[in-house]
Amino acid sequence: MDIDAILTGISLIVAPESLLLIFVSVVLGVVVGALPGLSSSMAVALLLPFTIGLNPVLAISMMAALYCAGTFGGSITAILINTPGAPPAVATSFDGYPLAQRGEAGRALGMAAVSSVIGGVFSLVVFIVAAPLLAKVALKFRPQEYFALTLFGLSMLAAISGRSALRNLIAGALGVLVSTVGIALVTGTERFTFGIPVLYDGIDFVPVLIGIFAISELLGQSQAVDKAKERIRSVALRLPSREDFRRCRATIMRSSVIGTLIGILPAEGTTVAAIMGYNEARRWSKHPEEFGTGAIEGVAGPEAANNAGTGGAMVPTLALGIPGSGTTAIILAALMMHGLRPGPYLMRETPEFLYAIFTAMLLANVMFLVVGLAGVKLFSLITLIPRTFLWPAVFVFALIGAYAYRQNPLDVWVMLISGLVGFFALRQGFGPAPFVMGLVLGSLLEKSWSQSMIIFDSNWLRFFESPICNLFFALTLLSLAGPLIGKGLGRIAQVGMRAFPRRSTLEE
Amino acid sequence: MAGGGGASFAPHRFDRSDLAVAAVLLAICAVLYWDTTRWPAVPETLAQNAPPTTFPRLLIGSVAIMALMLPFERVMKERNGGSLLIGGQARARxxxxxxxxxxxxxxxxxxxxxxxxxxxxxxxxxxxxxxxxxxxxxxxxxxxxxxxxxxxxxxxxxxxxxxxxxxxxxx
Structure with missing residues (x-):
């Protein structure tokens, strides 16, 4: 273990300025997470232009801290007003809100905070152990293996949270297609520029990210109807009692493992982790009938899982350059914006980077527990901010942020067009996260494909000479055909069960 | 096929919005493909087995195939007793x-x-x-x-x- 790198990484983060910026990111993350409609993906996208002048390590640390805190923040409104501030907190509301209605909001919030911290810290331990190992393996990857890995990452879009696997895949492919706009690096050919000079340099992803996360959501919010929410007033976050902790410890540990593993899978996000965490908590519970009516494990399970997902998602992002979730796709874009090359070389050339991110995320986990304990009453009030002021403020930040990125008015138009297209695409079921993943991974996919073609002398069959390629191709097929295989197996199981005269335990 | 599975094999109609989305995607693919035909030819020595048109055309082809499959996704889900709720059914205000x-x-x-x-x-x-x-x-x-x-x-x-x-x- 490189002690120098560890110490350098830690020293980058424990400087007063860094600590302050991480604290600000944590507070911002909790606020954004708690506000329904505002997501941590959007906040990270809006934060991008602010970080241009910062040290890249600090910029990425701020985003990672915001990501962690935003994931926890969603639970506050999920528990207090039954409106998850962010999608990963949806499962938390199933039992968190009934607990709050029973006058146990503080108990639910306390369990949410502690489970989140445990899940987050567990995933960070996995992150710090797994990322360098994965990077070491990835260093042996040749372009063909990178192509197969990126293809696998994109194929996982078929399985990410979203209602239509096909639409996710189309959005991802369109994102890759958009990444090809501009002058081709190998041949210097203008591609999809339609003679417009400003497209020669390609479409930069920062204004696109701001547009599709902020502007499309703003347009959606413009037609939202204000609903009067039943507000739980007496709130004071309470740390879990020994009895609650004893009851939930197995759930927390199980969800931490599930969340971390789901997070590590390319493209799978914290929402999937939370739902799986909730389902497993119910499945293993001695009192599954209590779920939905205010079971404390129903809060611990999803919260440990969704925060564990954040550390897990950082593993492929930093070790392989393949985002583990929608938000980490933006973090990946930020790495590129700061001129860093995500992937194993980043780890080899600047190992202190990994330790700095680890320290920042660890601190963020501790900070949001403290911030949550101290300020839960305040955060519960932020839902009172009227939509009529909140979203215009988001627009102002998006407008000036898109301009500030390169100080180019064209970027503001790119942001606007992306937002308008994103709004109508979203209405047709095309999610922003798959598109962003395609956009961010597009250049890597094409570069590795081009390099492979050069190596293979255009013989495609040589992809199958590599066992690693074959593994990733098999995983790609599995993830694409997963839903069909699952249905097929389900049918076979049902047919098999019908053959039994009595209902089998499996059917029950 | 008659019998028990009759209900599940009843004819399902395509959703109009799915057809419209598929049509828009195919139109986009057609325009983009047409654009790739206008790009100047690159000598083989410069292209190094990776002509600038190949990768985009592969993508366009993939999107076109998926667009053709799009209307069937809802039909298949409904046939299996599920539903495809993508939101946005109501007109934008x-x-x-x-x-x-x-x-x-x-x-x-x-x-x-x-x-x-x-x-x-x-x-x-x-x-x-x-x-x-x-x-x-x-x-x-x-x-x-x-x-x-x-x-x-x-x-x-x-x-x-x-x-x-x-x-x-x-x-």
Whole structure:
């Protein structure tokens, strides 16, 4: 273990300025997470232009801290007003809100905070152990293996949270297609520029990210109807009692493992982790009938899982350059914006980077527990901010942020067009996260494909000479055909069960 | 096929919005493919087995195939007893288009008027447009937020806001 790198990484983060910026990111993350409609993906996208002048390590640390805190923040409104501030907190509301209605909001919030911290810290331990190992393996990857890995990452879009696997895949492919706009690096050919000079340099992803996360959501919010929410007033976050902790410890540990593993899978996000965490908590519970009516494990399970997902998602992002979730796709874009090359070389050339991110995320986990304990009453009030002021403020930040990125008015138009297209695409079921993943991974996919073609002398069959390629191709097929295989197996199981005269335990 | 599975094999109609989305995607693919045919030919020595058209055409082909499959996704889900809820079934309300028009005007006006007036205008107009009628908070918000954002970007982040009519303030 490189002690120098560890110490350098830690020293980058424990400087007063860094600590302050991480604290600000944590507070911002909790606020954004708690506000329904505002997501941590959007906040990270809006934060991008602010970080241009910062040290890249600090910029990425701020985003990672915001990501962690935003994931926890969603639970506050999920528990207090039954409106998850962010999608990963949806499962938390199933039992968190009934607990709050029973006058146990503080108990639910306390369990949410502690489970989140445990899940987050567990995933960070996995992150710090797994990322360098994965990077070491990835260093042996040749372009063909990178192509197969990126293809696998994109194929996982078929399985990410979203209602239509096909639409996710189309959005991802369109994102890759958009990444090809501009002058081709190998041949210097203008591609999809339609003679417009400003497209020669390609479409930069920062204004696109701001547009599709902020502007499309703003347009959606413009037609939202204000609903009067039943507000739980007496709130004071309470740390879990020994009895609650004893009851939930197995759930927390199980969800931490599930969340971390789901997070590590390319493209799978914290929402999937939370739902799986909730389902497993119910499945293993001695009192599954209590779920939905205010079971404390129903809060611990999803919260440990969704925060564990954040550390897990950082593993492929930093070790392989393949985002583990929608938000980490933006973090990946930020790495590129700061001129860093995500992937194993980043780890080899600047190992202190990994330790700095680890320290920042660890601190963020501790900070949001403290911030949550101290300020839960305040955060519960932020839902009172009227939509009529909140979203215009988001627009102002998006407008000036898109301009500030390169100080180019064209970027503001790119942001606007992306937002308008994103709004109508979203209405047709095309999610922003798959598109962003395609956009961010597009250049890597094409570069590795081009390099492979050069190596293979255009013989495609040589992809199958590599066992690693074959593994990733098999995983790609599995993830694409997963839903069909699952249905097929389900049918076979049902047919098999019908053959039994009595209902089998499996059917029950 | 008759018998028990009759209900599940009943003819399912394609959803019109799915057909429309598929048609739009195919049209986009057609235009993009046509564009690839206009790109100048690259000598083989320069292309090095990776001509500039191949990768985009592969992608266009993939999108076109998936677009053709799109209408069947809902049919298959419904046939299996599920449903494909993608949202957006209701028409977008007029306020969406008015908001889109206002923000488009703001983007158009940004280089002409400068950052501060555009931010003030949108911070006042959007709340009014969305039904806010508390005029004092609108005024405070409409002036306070743009000034704070301007100070943050112009002084804190050293972003050059010296463009447009109001740019003189920052030059």
């Amino acid at each position: 007029p306020i969406v288009f008015v908001t889109a028009a206002v923000i488009t005007l703001a983007v158009y006006g940004l280089p002409i008027l400068g950052a501060l007036p555009v931010m003030i205008a949108t911070s006042v107009l959007l709340p009014l447009l969305w039904g806010e009628r508390r005029y004092l908070p609108i005024l405070l918000f409409g002036v306070g937020l743009p000034i704070a954002v301007t100070l943050l970007f112009a002084l804190g982040l050293k972003v050059n806001l010296g463009f447009g009519w109001a740019g003189a303030l920052f030059r």
